[in-house]
Amino acid sequence: MSERQRAGRRRVTQQDVARAANVSTAIVSTVVNNKADTLRVSEQTRARVWQAIQDLRYVPNAAAQSLAGGRNRLIGAFTYQRLFPWESRDFYYEFLLGIEEEAEQTGHNLLLFTGARNDAGERSIFNHNTNLLELADGAILVGGRIDGDEIRRLAEESYPFVMIGRRDAAGPKVSWIAADYTAAAQMVVDRLHALGHRTMLLVAGSRTHETVVERRVGFQAARRRHRLGDRAQTVVFGEPNPDLPDAVCVADEAEVLRFAREAGATAVIAESSYVIHRIYQVALAEGLRIPEDLSLVGLGDHGDRQNVLSPDPALTLVHTPSRLIGATAVRTLLRRLDAPGSKPDQIRIQCELSEGTTVAAPPRRKAGK
Secondary structure (H helix, E strand, O other), X not given: OOHHHHHOOOOXXXXXXXXXXXXXXXXXXXXXXXOOOOOXXXXXXXXXXXXXXXXXXXXOXXXXXXXXXXXXXXXXXXXXXXXXXXXXXXXXXXXXHHHHHHHXXXXXXXXXXXXXXXXXXXXXXXXOOEEXXXXXXXXXXXXXXXXXXXXXXXXXXXXXXXXXXXXXXHOOOOOEEEXXXXXXXXXXXXXXXXXXXXXXXXXEOOOOOHHHHHHHHHHHHHHHHOOOHHHEEEXXXXXXXXXXXXXXXXXXXXXXXXXXXXXXXXXXEEOOHXXXXXXXXXXXXXXXXXXXXXXXXXXXXXXXXXXXXXXXXXXXXXXOOHHHHHHHHHHHHHHHHHOOOOOOOEEEEOOEEOOOOOOOOOOHHHOOO
């Protein structure tokens, strides 16, 4: 009976390959895991081992390869959210698509860590002092909520990973890929200014995190550059924001429009596409002509799962390059696997402004203001 027939009744092992090639299992392991620094193996012996692998249809055990220090071509994806973003309306869905597409393009399998939880049943990277992501060569972290302590520990232990989005709580030693919302906000103000708008209103949210801070920084930078002064104001939508103590708080969409009208604003910019969508609907209900009477722009969403909404396609919005960010995260992770110990990669990717129909030159009577 041939080696192939004897081995066909069970999983083929490295011992089977070693016997067929007439070498030790250490040599088989060296060849399979491409560990040239472990044993010197001649080209003739390598060829004999690979022929035995082909004859026996041996498939390396991915976990064993990982433990041996080899690459098993597995990319992990982890989120602290309760569930992975399966719905197409979810803010993080497109990021996950980009990750999956690039993993396939580069010949890697994608492993979703859906069972990575601690004793309390919460999503967690570590359990009983064990890194649950170790099965994968490296991982990409997706989602708005993180555990800063876990992320910092992951970095200190030199496990290769890349975050989607910049998170200050993770510390400076973390690699991340993020949309450039600072530049995006400036781009919006620049476009409005070029059309003749001189009085604008930014609608900020009641909460503060990294991406909305970047939007506010961009708005203020463009405001100073165009010397708009008090003609570019900020209001807070819904509830007071302690990080914006000097900004007026407006209760609802109708109050935003009233404030804009009294301030003489010809354009309203909202941090969230969800909020600008609601303002747009109320403006139409009040009989306003958009954009003839008032221009409206949204600076994109920022992962608020409570506000899952597909904005009206007519709206002019900042588009987050989600798929590109996901794909870039995979490429960045693979580079880090090839160069362990390198400095963190922190990459911002340019946003685009969608071709909506809610932006135009201001009414002539206000163009000179």
